Amino acid sequence: MxxxxxxxxxxxxRASAFDQWAKEFVRRLGRAPGDADWLIGADRDGYESRLSLAGQMKIKFGLNHDIEALVQILLFEHVDLMxxxxxxxxxxxxxxxxxxxxxxxxxxxxxxxxxxxxxxxxxxxxxxxxxxxxxxxxxxxxxxxxxxxxxxxxxxxxxxxxxxxxxxxxxxxxxxxxxxxxxxxxxxxxxxxxxxxxxxxxxxxxxxxxxxxxxx
Incomplete structure (x- = not known):
């Protein structure tokens, strides 16, 4: 069987871990709490490609990170919160x-x-x-x-x-x-x-x- x-x-x-990470990430950037809601929604429960989400984040938050660095952040920073x-x-x-x-x-x-x-x-x-x-x-x-x-x-x-x-x-x-x-x-x-x-x-x-x- x-x-x-x-x-x-x-x-x-995964959902709770990503939500917790997103709120902390936005807090570190000094952004409004509503930006965490945007990030959680844009993630689409993990079904948005990491490359696509990294690009959206770079524009939304005006980040200096390169795209690959953001992809790595998205892949791994929330894992230890699971x-x-x-x-x-x-x-x-x-x-x-x-x-x-x-x-x-x-x-x-x-x-x-x-x-x-x-x-x-x-x-x-x-x-x-x-x-x-x-x-x-x-x-x-x-x-x-x-x-x-x-x-x-x-x-x-x-x-x-x-x-x-x-x-x-x-x-x-x-x-x-x-x-x-x-x-x-x-x-x-x-x-x-x-x-x-x-x-x-x-x-x-x-x-x-x-x-x-x-x-x-």
Missing amino acids: LLLVDLDNTLVD TMDAQNLRALKEAREAGWLIGIATNGTTAQQTRKIDRLGLNNYTDAIVISEEAGVSKPEREIFEIAAHRLHGEPGNGWMVGDHPIADIEGGRKAGLSTGWVSRGRAWPHAEATPVLTGLTTAEVIDTIVRRASR
Whole structure:
């Protein structure tokens, strides 16, 4: 049984970490607090390219940094602020004990995502990790899910994809033949079609439900 799980805003709380960093970054610049709201919105929950966001920041804040320096700031300065709900680790541990093979499937740069995984000890709870940069393909393309399934010595049709993003995780996983579990984070499902197999408020809730269903 295969269980693929997204990283940012699924296993780890990327949103809170970035929000905290953005407020501090704007404070250091001596800018108004509302500029942090602009930066958080422009980030688009991490889905705005770092190069694009760096360019916007340079113009918005009149920065002297070169673009590459800003990209590095965006990639790494918030990582040490990331936290993870202990219930997510508990759910992963219990899923593995129940016989599930667990893989992380995440978009992002290899250096950044590996740093998050290492910092929070997720290697101890997973059997494979696929990062879009090293895989050469990003979610929602089906190939990244197939690569993850292959590294777990299985097929997508025998597994699940759990994530918070309706397109990258849920639509992508569905098209790859995976059953899907959506981590809503309190949001309503935004699409009329292609709904997830199940929905939960938290990652632990979704994983627990999947494991219980399989044990019936």
